[in-house]
Amino acid sequence: MHQPTAIAHRSLYYDYRVHPYVSPPEKLGPGARHRVVIVGAGPIGLATALDLARYGIASVVLESELQVVEGSRAIVFTRRSMEILQQIGVAASVTAKGLPWRYGNSFYRGQRVFRMEAPHPQDDRFGPLINLQQQYLEGFCVAQIERDPLIDLRWGSHVTGIVHNGDGHATLSVDTPDGGYRIDSEWVIATDGARSGLRQKLGLKMQGDAYEGRFVIADIRIKLDLPTERLAFFDPTWNPGNTVLMHREPDDMWRIDYQLPPGEAPEQALQIDSLTARINAQLEMIGAGGTPWELDWYSVYSARAMTLPDYVCERVIFAGDAAHMLPIFGVRGANTGLQDGHNLAWKLAFVLRGWGSPRLLDTYSEERVAAAREIVDEAGKSTRFMTPPSRGFRLLRDATLSLSLQHEFVRPLFHWRTSRPHEYLSSSLNHSSAAGAHNAPGLSDGAPAPNVYLGPDDYLFDHLGASFYLFYYTAEPELPQALRDAIAEIEQDGFPFEVVAIVPAGRRAAPPVLGAAQTLSDEDGRFAALYGFAPEGAQAYLVRPDQHTSANWRTDTRKISAASLKAALHSALGMAHGARSR
């Protein structure tokens, strides 16, 4: 019998709530088959459940524990994550509690040798990075789920087995504090983390590299008069040859992250005396020696850059750390996982509602595996600087550190490649076309749609929801009749689709454009600049429900027509034959 602890985790700052285990209907006998069961209530599982509910898709979320995660874990969230969290309704809570930041500093021999600034363009509602402990994010998602009748979040429910049935469903065995039961589902989403039980049960193997370097993560409560910025110390005197990172978290908490000397065992590193001595040495080095501090949570990890080669295994779909393990230097773990979930949610919903082809799920795997491989590549570059994998790499790293004291040209090698949204340029959902010249302004198909400042506290993404959009740029008072007819026909298909008309600057008084669900005024020309719209002529983008473009019609490519809009949607729903191969 599964016995999750009913004692709240200890924390210096987070008020853990122990949720009750509630006996599910399946305990009384075989229940109805579910459409989606999500295994693991980490940030990715919770966010995906909320995302699916936006399309009317109910889900059961099975969580082994009775409370949110122990320890701060993922503490840095990117702008793209915030945009996704905005879609599922928890961004405001994160903004209210989190600490925004945009500078990363690298120190060597007491000198700041590199300072990276992450830009914050005026068109973005969210800053580039925000620090918040993972428990808070999970707690905000849980609060949102408790308001959503479509999501059945079951605490204390540990998945012990999975069987694929031939006729398009899977059966999970679940152990609980009052015994086991079975639950049937058309689809299972595995968001059960880096040590994914489902991945192991299905015998799936990840591909990629595990790096030698081990790091200790320790959270301490301390009052330090330092701004919220990333601090990276290379080769500090107290930890020669290794790297130390520091991040401020809310509630006067600080993350200290230090590399262990080669060969030191994790158990040895996690002894209190060792932790204390090293934290004191680090505080001493930054001039905060003697400041009182308390230890909260600590752990040890090693950098990995690995991914499953396919995220769909029959009826099980992997997302987040269950699908890939990425080095945390570029804040790529949870931030990549949130993009997985947001890519998956609309596709699975469209398949379940009969709006799109089951092939959409293949494109989830194609697009997100490609994203993970790109991240593995980029992360590899950061990782081999932070924890050089060979003598050659160590020599080059050391030479770069040494040169950085006096030579500007090597300093960009410190550049910390932060998680960024992947461009699905080779996606088969893109509307294959005689694409415009590569140097044309605007966005390639598959690129993430940029946010646009529309007015005080008013941004484009505030107006978007769980829907396809046609961003239609026009100075005319109405859409052409043929296009309006096509849109009426598309609406018959029942899937969420909306036309957003964008009216060029100087036409503010124009009434809503006939044929558009929303009309936005591009008063400052920001929309035109970001999307590469020319001043004259109707131009458009088709935007997927995950805010990636999949087709464009600009003056330098081709004109939008009823037929080409239908063809582009057909393609975006995974229904195009002879879809471009990857």
Place this chain on the structure above:
Amino acid sequence: MSDTSLADLEQIYDALAHAIDRAGPAKSELLLVKFALLLGQAMNDRAGFERLLESALQDL
């Protein structure tokens, strides 16, 4: 480089030897890597740099 006179080559030879000695056995490798990065930056010719590196790997 091919225009380097014998006199210059001899001076380069001596300068490198002295620098390696000044760095000492523990740091000479680091010195040479730093030097290579500086040379690579000054050359502004990645393909040329890689050809030279490949030549240096011959007959070790």
